[in-house]
């Protein structure tokens with residue numbers, strides 16, 4: 178899997194060399210390339226923004242640098258196997274199932290905008306050439322697309338076959354298909370007693386049936402408390 182990041186702050190992606198994604202890069206599972214969008218400007222000030230047509234506050238990212246960067250990084254041929262991701266406040270909420278789908282992609286290009294956003298013709302052009310995803314991390318405001326690109330990268334790469342040392346652990350995580358759409362149950366490890374707080378006895382019983390039942394009950398309880406929106410979904414197992 179090749180991952181490209183287009184941003185006016187490419188240093189955001191230096192962290193990928195340190196994290197688990199860096200390990201995957203070393204193992205050859207992923208290839209990471211960060212690019213400075215300003216490398217595709219031609220004026221002395223390396224300008225990437227301009228005032229919005231129709232007026233309004235803030236600045237909008239000009240289309241020209243993006244188009245030239247696309248030509249060099251992706252090419253000028255249409256290829257639906259290339260996935261181009263535009264984080265955006267107006268994007269579709271990014272989900273675990275979207276991460277799972279993207280984990281089989283061979284090429285993902287993250288377009289990380291700033292200011293008030295990117296000229297929409299950039300997205301329209303990308304849609305005419307590749308498979309485009311306009312996504313949002315959630316209902317809160319970030320200053321640009323970089324943090325979202327990092328979060329999406331981690332969510333996707335950890336699902337790439339061969340990346341996780343113990344793929345079985347993926348099945349028990351919150352939001353994973355194996356969890357019935359429920360939140361993950363509380364976790365404990367040694368010592369059994371810590372600052373007057375004990376591990377629930379059932380987990381020390383060695384009785385696998387009771388343990389499974391306790392874990393399921395806890396997942397249902399937590400999901401009802403914290404994510405009632407998940408309890409109505411068909412996959413939740415709670416109705």
Ligand SMILES: N#Cc1c(N)n[nH]c1-c1ccc2c(Cl)cn(Cc3cccnc3)c2c1
Nearest residue numbers: 264265290291313314315318319320321325
């Ligand atoms: N993904 C996601 C996401 C999220 N969950 N919050 N904010 C963003 C996000 C993503 C992309 C951009 C671009 Cl390009 C510019 N900005 C700044 C901005 C802030 C408020 C309104 N307009 C633009 C972005 C914010």
